[in-house]
Amino acid sequence: MGDDLLGGKSWRPRQRQQAARLALLLGLCVGFLLGLSRCGRPELPDAESLLIRVQWPDGSQSPVELEEFIAGVVAAEMPASFQPQALQAQAVAARSYVLRQKGAGKHGEAAVCCDSACCQAWRSEEELKKNWGADFPANWQKIRAAVAATAGQVLLYEGELIDALFCSTCGGMTEDAAELWGSSRPYLTAHPCAYCSHSPRYSSWKRYSLAEAASRLELQPEQIPELKLLSSTAGGRVALLAGGERQYRGTELRSRLELDSAAFSWLLQGEEIIFLSLGYGHGVGLCQYGADGMGRAGYAAREILSAYYPGTEQGQAADFF
Ligand SMILES: [Zn+2]
Numbered sequence: 001m002g003d004d005l006l007g008g009k010s011w012r013p014r015q016r017q018q019a020a021r022l023a024l025l026l027g028l029c030v031g032f033l034l035g036l037s038r039c040g041r042p043e044l045p046d047a048e049s050l051l052i053r054v055q056w057p058d059g060s061q062s063p064v065e066l067e068e069f070i071a072g073v074v075a076a077e078m079p080a081s082f083q084p085q086a087l088q089a090q091a092v093a094a095r096s097y098v099l100r101q102k103g104a105g106k107h108g109e110a111a112v113c114c115d116s117a118c119c120q121a122w123r124s125e126e127e128l129k130k131n132w133g134a135d136f137p138a139n140w141q142k143i144r145a146a147v148a149a150t151a152g153q154v155l156l157y158e159g160e161l162i163d164a165l166f167c168s169t170c171g172g173m174t175e176d177a178a179e180l181w182g183s184s185r186p187y188l189t190a191h192p193c194a195y196c197s198h199s200p201r202y203s204s205w206k207r208y209s210l211a212e213a214a215s216r217l218e219l220q221p222e223q224i225p226e227l228k229l230l231s232s233t234a235g236g237r238v239a240l241l242a243g244g245e246r247q248y249r250g251t252e253l254r255s256r257l258e259l260d261s262a263a264f265s266w267l268l269q270g271e272e273i274i275f276l277s278l279g280y281g282h283g284v285g286l287c288q289y290g291a292d293g294m295g296r297a298g299y300a301a302r303e304i305l306s307a308y309y310p311g312t313e314q315g316q317a318a319d320f321f
């Protein structure tokens with residue numbers, strides 16, 4: 001009878017199979033739900049465990065998981081308030097930069113340091129907690145989500161990792177790498193950028209007395225009104241400028257005059273000279289505010305990267321270990 005109720009002996013194995021399938025399904029569901037519950041904090045992939053050796057701010061060196069490190073770089077190099085697509089683009093640029101440095105020997109065994117003037121800035125979670133205060137959980141989750149969304153992605157040009165340079169605000173026109181290094185890169189060229197005008201440093205000015213400007217340029221005050229632009233860069237910045245018997249490169253003047261960029265012009269006003277600058281930084285590569293502007297306009301990270309690193313293609317970090 002029991003057999004009849006169960007539909008005959010021949011059904012038992014099938015029911016067992018169904019029960020097993022049900023158990024498996026339940027198991028998968030529980031696993032899925034457990035996975036979902038961890039989504040509050042995006043888990044960075046560690047399956048491949050790509051380790052990168054870093055020189056830390058205290059000078060020590062040790063390996064760290066690549067994606068963990070990239071999160072600290074993105075947090076240090078770009079405001080967390082930026083669009084997710086911009087943060088994703090920054091993550092890909094940062095990852096490409098780190099891997100290109102790997103083996104370059106700049107810091108002995110370590111691929112990179114944490115100094116923005118040398119490699120890229122990086123912040124620890126402790127520093128970020130201090131800097132962000134109550135905003136830490138939301139900011140950190142946003143940054144980690146951008147890193148996770150692009151996990152392992154790098155940029156290549158003809159199969160090689162690119163020099164993923166970036167700057168804060170190009171001021172309307174990016175710059176050719178040749179102006180910075182003396183040698184060009186096909187993907188680091190000068191081109192218009194229409195997306196960074198919301199940057200607080202899109203334009204700026206500095207006022208000096210003729211005497212102060214002369215002292216900074218090692219000239220006489222009466223020579224300042226005779227400053228003369230000799231040539232401009234591909235990106236519209238000052239390439240060469242003459243003052244008295246001297247000639248200055250735009251980047252040198254930027255530093256001597258503490259200007260935001262070498263994209264400057266000037267005007268004389270009585271005993272003063274006013275320098276007007278466009279953008280902030282060298283202007284080469286990814287314009288960070290431009291990336292944010294493109295994100296606001298609905299562009300994806302991939303489109304942002306193609307705009308600022310034209311001709312590049314996506315590659316995988318794992319191929320460079
Ligand atoms: Zn360095």
Ligand SMILES: [Zn+2]
Pocket residue numbers: 169170171172173193194195196287289290
């Ligand atoms: Zn720009």
